[in-house]
Amino acid sequence: MSATLDILDALAPDYAEYINLPDKYHFKASGRRIKISPKYWNDNHVEINQHQYNWTEVKYTELKAHLDANPVSANGVGVYFFIIKPDNLVYSLPCYVFYVGVAGETDGQRPLRDRLYDYLQLSQVKKREAVHLTLQQYYNNTYVVYSKVNLTPVNLRKLETAFHGFYYPWAGKRDFPVEMKQQQKAWGEI
Secondary structure, three states, X not given: OHHHHHHHHHHHHHHHHHHXXXXXXXXXXXXXXXXXXXXXXXXXXHHHOOOOOOOEEEEHHHHHHHHHHOOOOOOOOEEEEEEEOOXXXXXXXXXXXXXXXXXXXXXXXXXXXXXXXXXXXXXXXXXXXXXXXHHHHHHHHEEEEEEEOOXXXXXXXXXXXXXXXXXXXXXXXOOOOHHHHHHHHHOOOO
């Protein structure tokens, strides 16, 4: 339990600072560069829709307790998202996917459960700077959504690429479809 408390304790001061910024600074600090393009939705949805999912959603602040209480739920190969959303939604909105990841892309050596535990260790989160910065501002409104999938490593990587192409998560850096990566490089985004 101390690993979760450590990361939440580490994130809390940054979150409080962000929330307590005067409005003129808070407004600027709340900006995110979000890309929305129907050009890639249909092609990526074809790949995504080929698979069966049994999604589980857990508030980030409750992730450790969830994984400890449900050791089998995330044991295996899978896909996960980090999502920001308010506690009170209107028409199931707003909801922003800011990170997509997979577990098991190297012949199942790291199961989903272990990958999710990584995000409860500050040293691991800091390795993903965009995830770390986003959690500093939104950890209390961040949810982890995950599903086990029965895929080979090659197909799991294809699925991860499709989810990146579909959602275009701002904290994702490397797993976009080739045509999107070329544009990211051209515009200096990677």
